[in-house]
Amino acid sequence: MAQQLRRVAVIGGIRTPFCRSNTAYSELSNLDLMTTALNGLIDKYNLGGELIDEVVGGAVVTHSKDFNLTREAVVATKLNPATPGVTLMQACGTSLQAAIGSAAKIATGQIESAISVGSDTVSDAPVVLQRKMAQRLAKMSRAKSFGDKTRAFMSGFSPAELAPVAPSVAEPRTGLSMGQHTELMAQQFQISREDQDQLAYESHVKAAKAYEEGFMDDLLVPCAGVYRDNNLRTDIDLGKLGSLKTAYEKSSRGTLTAGNSTPLTDGAACVLVASEDWADRHGLKPQAYLTYGYHAAIDFVHGQGLLMAPTIAVARMLDQAGLTLQDFDYYEIHEAFAAQVLATLKAWESPEYCKEILGKDRPLGSIDRAKLNVKGSSLAVGHPFAATGARIVAVLAKLLATQGGRRGLISVCTAGGMGVAAILEGVDTPAHTIH
DSSP states (O other), X not given: OOOOOOOEEEEEEEEOOOEETTSTTXXXXXXHHHHHHHHHHHHHTTOTTOOOSEEEXXXXXXXXXXXXXXXXXXXXXXXXXXXXXXXXXXXXXXXXXXXXXXXXXXXXXXXXXXXXXXXXXXXXXXXXXXXXXXXXXXXXXXXXXXHHHHHHHHTTOOGGGGSOBOOOOBOTTTOOBHHHHHHHHHHHTTOOHHHHHHHHHHHHHHHHHHHHTTTTGGGBOOBTTBOSOSSOOTTOOHHHHHHSOBSSOOSTTOOOBSSSBOOBEEEEEEEEEEEHHHHHHTTOOOSEEEEEEEEEEXXXXXXSOTTOHHHHHHHHHHHHHXXXXXXXXXXXXXXXXXXXXXHHHHHHHOHHHHHHTSOOSSOOOOOOGGGBSTTOOHHHHOBOGGGHHHHHHHHHHHHHHHSOOSEEEEEEEXXXXXXXEEEEEOTTSOOOOOO
16 A cells, blocks of 8 residues: 655744854864754753654764764753764764755655754864874874883874864865865856955845844844854945856856855754654744755766766755745755856756757746845855754755745755755645655
């Protein structure tokens, strides 16, 4: 007998304010940030002592001691300590992927409730020893006498081995940073510097307005004395954006700057998803429903755009849902770089790209730009890698609950040439179930 899938309610989410790395959160760890966000969600929805079926998520930039990060955070919160914590990581798609996975379990009746969470801090990035030095220390630890330990350490020793290995954001397969890859995408899709700056400007303006009108009030939990994102520029000026030097490509072809790229950011975010029955038993009203999710990857190693996989994920998800790109009231496209967002939009409009990469006979088409990132996005508020997905789900769910609309589309690009996409639907939209 076929199993009837259940609707998956997005109850809502919360996050810490996001801060540029090495500023307000410089002394905090991923565990500190994740615990703060989770406790904020617990207080928001009166979950103290509650046994949640699972808390799933993680961080991208982690220490080896954080192998069980999510479970450690759960134990540090006000949740029932018997709540399982699962550490998961898919780069910038981490907390969105966590929500999709837990939603599938809820839809099939395996669990009733889940929290999806992500945290990242580049302020506390691990600095490790060179492999040769690590092997030397391991050999020394196995030696028995002091003399043997001394000989094990000194044999063939070079002072150069003492130099630490600094954290790197370069793609291991190409040696290029994400910004360098995005420069190549900007050149391929002919994305101008002016268009990138305009998108960045609009993101700051929208986010500032969202704060002014109170939209952000119940989406934030204070952390370390911080009450709002410190990357947000309420006095953003297009002229100043245009005067910034390029950051990744120094030749005349360069278009990416610190102003139209997201900064390294610290912060955490989480979102509560559940069955309708669980929500009803706990007196919680769903803000939206998570109905579809999909992830995909692209062959960036051999020349395709590193951050273009969301074009594939979205196209395939739309096929599953029987929807077109135009069937949405809101589009939440993660702004890793302004050029990435604009390249994605241009790819969906391109007959050649849609045929060659997406296997479509016609382009997916254009979107109404007035519906794009209406409360600002990562260029304005910042981008703690693993936290961004949960931030976006929380924002979109609240939009659907408070400002109407049938459905919203989420698109998140990630390192490693991957993309994660999802669809949220309003509570009054005819029922779909997650696929």
